Amino acid sequence: MAKPLTLRRGVYAAVLLLMSWLCIFLYKDASASSSKDWVINQAELNGLAGRRAVQLPDVLEAQDFLPQGSRVRYRMIVQLPQAPQTPLGIFVSKMSLSGALYINGQYINSCDQGRLEQLRCLHKPNLFSTPLSVWQAGDNVIEFEIYANARQTNGLSPVQIGEVEDLYQNSYRLIQWFKIEFLAGLGWISAVFGLLSLAVYFILRKELAYLWFGLCCLAHAIGLLNLTVSRPVISVEAFIWLVFTSRLFATPMAVLTMLSLFEKLQRWMIVALLSLAIFGPIIIGLSGVYRPLFLFLLLVFLISGVTLVVSAIRWALQSRSPMKIITIGMSLVLVFSGIFDWLRLVGRTEFEGTFFFPYSYSAMLVTLGTLLIRNLATSLKQSREDRAQLQRRAAERMAYEVTENIPVGTYTLIYRPGARRGEFLFVSQRFLELTGLLRKDLLADPNCFLEILHVDAWANWNQFITTRPADREKYSREFRIFPPGAEMRWVSTEAVSRALPDGSIVIEGVLVDQTDVVKSKEESERIRAELLSQQIEQSRMKEREQLLRDMHDGFGSQLAGVRMMAEKGRIRPEQFPEFLREITADLHLVVDTLGQLHITLEEALVDMHHRLERRFAGSGPQLHWQMSLTGLPPLAPRKILQALRLVQEALNNAFKHAHAQHVWFRAQFDVENDVLTLSVRDDGQGMLPPAARGRGLSNMQYRAREMGGEFQLIDKRPGVEILLKVPNISALAHQDSK
Numbered sequence: 001m002a003k004p005l006t007l008r009r010g011v012y013a014a015v016l017l018l019m020s021w022l023c024i025f026l027y028k029d030a031s032a033s034s035s036k037d038w039v040i041n042q043a044e045l046n047g048l049a050g051r052r053a054v055q056l057p058d059v060l061e062a063q064d065f066l067p068q069g070s071r072v073r074y075r076m077i078v079q080l081p082q083a084p085q086t087p088l089g090i091f092v093s094k095m096s097l098s099g100a101l102y103i104n105g106q107y108i109n110s111c112d113q114g115r116l117e118q119l120r121c122l123h124k125p126n127l128f129s130t131p132l133s134v135w136q137a138g139d140n141v142i143e144f145e146i147y148a149n150a151r152q153t154n155g156l157s158p159v160q161i162g163e164v165e166d167l168y169q170n171s172y173r174l175i176q177w178f179k180i181e182f183l184a185g186l187g188w189i190s191a192v193f194g195l196l197s198l199a200v201y202f203i204l205r206k207e208l209a210y211l212w213f214g215l216c217c218l219a220h221a222i223g224l225l226n227l228t229v230s231r232p233v234i235s236v237e238a239f240i241w242l243v244f245t246s247r248l249f250a251t252p253m254a255v256l257t258m259l260s261l262f263e264k265l266q267r268w269m270i271v272a273l274l275s276l277a278i279f280g281p282i283i284i285g286l287s288g289v290y291r292p293l294f295l296f297l298l299l300v301f302l303i304s305g306v307t308l309v310v311s312a313i314r315w316a317l318q319s320r321s322p323m324k325i326i327t328i329g330m331s332l333v334l335v336f337s338g339i340f341d342w343l344r345l346v347g348r349t350e351f352e353g354t355f356f357f358p359y360s361y362s363a364m365l366v367t368l369g370t371l372l373i374r375n376l377a378t379s380l381k382q383s384r385e386d387r388a389q390l391q392r393r394a395a396e397r398m399a400y401e402v403t404e405n406i407p408v409g410t411y412t413l414i415y416r417p418g419a420r421r422g423e424f425l426f427v428s429q430r431f432l433e434l435t436g437l438l439r440k441d442l443l444a445d446p447n448c449f450l451e452i453l454h455v456d457a458w459a460n461w462n463q464f465i466t467t468r469p470a471d472r473e474k475y476s477r478e479f480r481i482f483p484p485g486a487e488m489r490w491v492s493t494e495a496v497s498r499a500l501p502d503g504s505i506v507i508e509g510v511l512v513d514q515t516d517v518v519k520s521k522e523e524s525e526r527i528r529a530e531l532l533s534q535q536i537e538q539s540r541m542k543e544r545e546q547l548l549r550d551m552h553d554g555f556g557s558q559l560a561g562v563r564m565m566a567e568k569g570r571i572r573p574e575q576f577p578e579f580l581r582e583i584t585a586d587l588h589l590v591v592d593t594l595g596q597l598h599i600t601l602e603e604a605l606v607d608m609h610h611r612l613e614r615r616f617a618g619s620g621p622q623l624h625w626q627m628s629l630t631g632l633p634p635l636a637p638r639k640i641l642q643a644l645r646l647v648q649e650a651l652n653n654a655f656k657h658a659h660a661q662h663v664w665f666r667a668q669f670d671v672e673n674d675v676l677t678l679s680v681r682d683d684g685q686g687m688l689p690p691a692a693r694g695r696g697l698s699n700m701q702y703r704a705r706e707m708g709g710e711f712q713l714i715d716k717r718p719g720v721e722i723l724l725k726v727p728n729i730s731a732l733a734h735q736d737s738k
Contacts, residue, residue, distance in 0.1 A: 040076050040159040047072040058155040069149030074156050082137045089164035090128045091171050096154035102143040103134040112230040116147035121230045127172040129164050186362040187224035193369045194218035209260035216253035222246040245281030252277040409511035415468045417503040436483030454480035469497045490518040602629045624664045632669040636736035642703040650680035650722040658684025676729045681721035
């Protein structure tokens with residue numbers, strides 16, 4: 001496939017060359033004036049030597065301007081029978097170095113913006129659109145003010161006058177595209193080629209051809225600025241030196257590129273050509289861009305180029321490479337165009353001729369770039385193939401080493417077309433160690449593997465060895481084996497299948513010893529069960545201890561207190577029923593709360609209300625009970641018990657000591673603020689002195705802290721209010737549920 005691709009690239013290069021020559025012929029045709037235009041071939045020149053009649057195109061003489069540069073004027077008269085009705089245009093294909101147009105003494109425009117001394121319009125075609133107001137019936141004076149110096153003596157080409165659109169379509173458009181826009185595009189292409197080539201060189205570091213080609217392209221792009229830029233951003237002298245020396249630099253780089261491509265480059269050639277590329281521009285700069293010196297150096301390069309091309313023809317024919325032969329053809333075109341342009345520079349060709357070197361040189365660069373890209377692509381392709389081959393070899397070697405050294409057994413089974421069962425193609429040493437079988441036995445009869453299998457796996461093995469699997473099917477099993485002379489092992493296998501071109505199915509798999517894993521799993525399950533049993537037992541002991549503590553802190557403490565008061569004679573016999581009722585109420589509180597896992601605070605308060613109504617029915621103050629606990633999250637039984645004991649303590653104080661007529665209980669949950677509020681208020685005798693309050697108040701404060709709430713004792717006058725507020729109750733409930 002490489003040769004057709006090379007021929008195709010050669011055809012592309014030939015097409016590019018033909019298009020270039022076609023553009024040249026079109027340019028020649030476009031230069032012909034339309035029958036509607038006036039062509040002015042005679043003018044009056046007004047220079048330093050005085051006035052004289054000249055024939056256009058005119059080349060200035062040395063006495064017409066100052067050597068360092070000055071302005072001259074071309075004057076011509078056009079007679080119009082009447083003032084024009086449509087805008088007229090004036091087209092001039094060439095002026096040196098720059099110029100401006102005047103009609104009847106009025107300034108029309110210049111070849112570009114700026115002073116004439118700062119412009120370079122010698123290669124730029126100009127189409128001036130003139131206003132109707134400057135024209136008149138009869139004689140009209142047309143003047144071109146031209147700036148020239150000793151390096152550029154071209155004066156003025158013939159002047160065409162006609163309708164603006166007609167001049168644009170027939171004279172200006174194609175010449176402008178061919179001489180300016182097309183060259184600008186070639187300049188950008190050369191710059192892109194150059195940057196890409198230099199990037200390739202700096203990446204590869206060893207391919208000098210890309211370095212020479214990159215520098216050649218960039219120098220050529222700079223040289224094209226001379227034909228496309230009319231107002232340089234740097235000084236005119238520096239710009240002239242830059243574009244002139246870029247030719248001297250680009251030519252040795254092109255020679256180095258061709259020698260590298262033909263593999264004929266030697267060290268002395270590099271030194272000689274680099275010396276020319278470096279010292280040539282320096283000499284031109286020191287000479288003040290002396291034109292005869294530049295022409296001489298260019299002639300030397302042309303002679304060297306002819307010599308190189310003659311030698312390269314023989315090299316190309318020997319290589320029989322179509323691309324190299326086409327490259328030599330492009331080089332011949334380049335040499336001939338260089339000779340033609342050298343004659344043009346010395347004034348031996350027509351005034352309005354075109355420099356062919358930029359076009360042929362660009363075509364040459366495209367050809368060389370194509371060849372370099374082809375070589376790079378071929379090298380990359382070969383490099384990838386070599387790398388892939390090395391990777392395959394390394395993978396095969398690694399696979400073999402891994403197969404023989406990894407702690408798992410590997411095997412390969414094949415199911416041939418028409419065979420009744422699969423056959424072992426390969427088993428690793430580790431496979432044999434795990435199974436205790438012999439390689440020759442397995443390769444001869446795969447059913448010998450059946451002898452060491454546990455009876456539970458016989459059906460799976462028969463299905464596996466006799467059923468032809470589908471392509472890319474995955475097989476995974478775990479079973480027990482009994483290797484000869486060894487203890488039972490747990491093993492697992494995983495395998496994948498793939499199809500061969502002859503229709504066979506190959507299964508490649510591994511055999512892994514899972515005995516230690518199974519034993520470790522069994523041991524871990526046993527340990528986990530023991531830990532779980534210990535955790536359950538510890539939880540039970542903790543609950544038992546907590547229940548005993550609650551009983552001790554509640555009715556146990558009350559029983560002990562009653563016993564001590566009875567022993568000291570502080571309790572009258574008629575008081576015993578009251579104390580027993582309080583102890584029984586606390587016992588009911590503990591049993592009802594801790595005996596149910598899913599009881600809510602609202603349910604516990606309902607039970608308490610029911611017991612209190614039976615206990616105090618007909619005697620004591622009137623109890624008012626109010627609850628609004630909608631949305632309250634479920635609380636832990638321990639927190640519910642603390643809340644109930646606090647409420648019970650507060651109610652006991654109100655019933656026994658406050659001498660109140662009414663007792664109000666309120667339980668409310670504020671969903672928006674997430675606050676639980678419990679309140680017990682009476683209308684009794686009010687707060688007792690601190691010395692007479694006893695331990696009930698401190699107990700309630702302790703229980704409020706245990707719930708994470710805030711306890712308040714408020715003097716209402718009459719009576720008191722005991723208030724418990726538990727903020728962030730949802731967070732506390734979520735924490736208890738973990």
